[in-house]
Amino acid sequence: MNRTTLSLIAGTTALAAVTGFAALSAPDSAPGPDTAKAAAQLPVERTSLLCPAPSTSDLAETSYTSFTPVTKGTGSGGKAELLAATEESAAAAPDDKGTGKDDGKGDGKSGKDKSAEPVLTPKDPGKPVTGDTSGGEAPALVGTADGRFAPGWTVQETTEVAAGTGRGLQGVNCTAPDTDFWFPGASTQADRTDYVHLTNPDDSAAVVDIELYGKDGALKSTVGEGITVPPHAAEPVLLSTLTDERQADLTVHVNVRSGRVGAAVQALDDKLGGDWLPASTDPSGSLVLPGIPKDATSVRLVAFTPGDADADLKVRLASPSGLITPAGHETVHVKGGMTTAVDLGDVTRGEAGSLVLTPTDRSVPVVAALRVVRGKGDKQETAFIPATRPVGTRATSADNSGKGSTLSLTAPVAGATVKVTASAGSEGGTPVSKTYTIKAGTTQDIEPPVPGGLKGSYALTVEPVSGGPVYGARTLAANEDGVPAFTVQTLPDDRGTVAVPEADEDLSVLQK
Numbered sequence: 001m002n003r004t005t006l007s008l009i010a011g012t013t014a015l016a017a018v019t020g021f022a023a024l025s026a027p028d029s030a031p032g033p034d035t036a037k038a039a040a041q042l043p044v045e046r047t048s049l050l051c052p053a054p055s056t057s058d059l060a061e062t063s064y065t066s067f068t069p070v071t072k073g074t075g076s077g078g079k080a081e082l083l084a085a086t087e088e089s090a091a092a093a094p095d096d097k098g099t100g101k102d103d104g105k106g107d108g109k110s111g112k113d114k115s116a117e118p119v120l121t122p123k124d125p126g127k128p129v130t131g132d133t134s135g136g137e138a139p140a141l142v143g144t145a146d147g148r149f150a151p152g153w154t155v156q157e158t159t160e161v162a163a164g165t166g167r168g169l170q171g172v173n174c175t176a177p178d179t180d181f182w183f184p185g186a187s188t189q190a191d192r193t194d195y196v197h198l199t200n201p202d203d204s205a206a207v208v209d210i211e212l213y214g215k216d217g218a219l220k221s222t223v224g225e226g227i228t229v230p231p232h233a234a235e236p237v238l239l240s241t242l243t244d245e246r247q248a249d250l251t252v253h254v255n256v257r258s259g260r261v262g263a264a265v266q267a268l269d270d271k272l273g274g275d276w277l278p279a280s281t282d283p284s285g286s287l288v289l290p291g292i293p294k295d296a297t298s299v300r301l302v303a304f305t306p307g308d309a310d311a312d313l314k315v316r317l318a319s320p321s322g323l324i325t326p327a328g329h330e331t332v333h334v335k336g337g338m339t340t341a342v343d344l345g346d347v348t349r350g351e352a353g354s355l356v357l358t359p360t361d362r363s364v365p366v367v368a369a370l371r372v373v374r375g376k377g378d379k380q381e382t383a384f385i386p387a388t389r390p391v392g393t394r395a396t397s398a399d400n401s402g403k404g405s406t407l408s409l410t411a412p413v414a415g416a417t418v419k420v421t422a423s424a425g426s427e428g429g430t431p432v433s434k435t436y437t438i439k440a441g442t443t444q445d446i447e448p449p450v451p452g453g454l455k456g457s458y459a460l461t462v463e464p465v466s467g468g469p470v471y472g473a474r475t476l477a478a479n480e481d482g483v484p485a486f487t488v489q490t491l492p493d494d495r496g497t498v499a500v501p502e503a504d505e506d507l508s509v510l511q512k
Contacts, residue, residue, distance in 0.1 A: 068126075170275045184304045186251070288388065301342045303341075317355060319348075410442065415440045426455075
């Protein structure tokens with residue numbers, strides 16, 4: 001099948017094994033007398049990002065925005081390339097079971113080779129570059145950035161679907177390849193069409209298992225085992241083909257046996273629109289789900305604990321005035337190995353909010369996500385907010401316009417001061433920065449700063465200056481024929497720097 005040559009490169013640093021945590025407090029540890037010298041924070045030198053195929057709808061309009069913040073100490077070299085996947089496999093189209101599994105009879109290259117010419121070529125850090133495509137033939141994107149373009153490289157994929165299943169606004173941050181993903185909030189109900197999109201950036205095939213967990217535990221499935229994702233290719237896997245059971249709330253576990261992939265769930269509803277469901281942060285005893293829109297008409301929490309032990313969690317909302325407990329939802333009990341869903345209704349009641357989950361007693365690792373609905377009747381739209389890592393040193397949100405963007409910041413433990421920088425526009429404009437104070441236990445929705453003389457789209461960079469951990473999310477909103485279309489992207493640390501211990505002695509000259 002012919003594909004548009006638009007594509008985006010994938011990225012993870014060579015040190016991407018370092019993972020973030022959603023814990024609400026730092027561990028108590030004082031350096032001992034034998035501790036090595038303090039590690040220096042140095043910019044990463046190479047990173048990769050993977051973007052899933054945006055849509056199968058002929059009515060889809062997709063834009064891509066690539067941005068790298070300016071980072072000290074990177075030098076003047078390097079480049080970022082955003083390319084289409086170079087080849088498709090014989091299994092790229094779902095088989096009669098919809099799994100996309102390779103039957104071993106194909107040559108792995110049924111599609112035509114894609115051009116190696118980069119579609120988006122950033123010129124300088126600090127200025128976004130954009131590209132777009134239309135229709136349902138746009139492929140998954142794979143890419144890399146090195147040198148001064150690597151630290152904090154961020155790519156946003158935003159799609160507008162005018163009508164049909166999943167109509168509305170869909171957005172996703174392109175992510176680094178990994179080997180383990182948890183997606184609470186998926187579904188196999190009749191009115192839902194949910195796909196797991198798997199993208200392999202490497203030169204060898206990846207082998208993936210997909211496990212489904214419902215309200216009573218694991219769902220029986222054999223076709224989800226041993227899915228082959230060929231080199232530089234993508235596989236969409238329709239969840240309803242992996243099981244005969246129809247369940248409203250599922251947790252999807254993507255486990256990579258060999259290789260690595262990028263993974264995201266596209267959740268499309270016949271009546272409530274749809275959006276991308278990104279992976280939850282690593283299982284943790286405490287979780288933060290930031291950026292619930294203040295006009296949300298329905299909020300549904302979906303949680304899962306991977307182990308055998310049950311988890312009991314306090315449920316609190318970080319509002320503009322402080323932490324409050326939703327009436328009737330003071331705690332949630334999550335049975336080990338079973339997916340639990342709780343309807344929180346219009347929990348924000350017209351104010352900014354973020355959900356904070358903490359253990360009532362002992363800590364049991366949990367993953368979680370929110371399904372958020374805006375609008376009423378036949379004018380409703382859906383988005384998802386997974387539990388996320390804190391902003392950390394720096395986080396970036398690409399693809400913002402002069403209006404329709406809301407930045408939500410929460411400081412669940414202690415107050416914090418945060419610097420927010422609006423980059424130059426993709427077609428012109430002057431960067432501008434503002435500083436905000438977030439009180440302990442609160443969430444603040446801010447209308448982000450806009451570059452002076454803005455032309456095109458711009459990026460927002462969030463950098464905590466002082467205080468406790470900060471969590472964030474950015475909401476894009478647009479009114480489409482009366483439908484309050486929106487999409488939410490969380491703002492975890494961009495992992496643009498890595499800790500490198502200082503050497504105790506100079507070993508650059510070897511003694512003879």
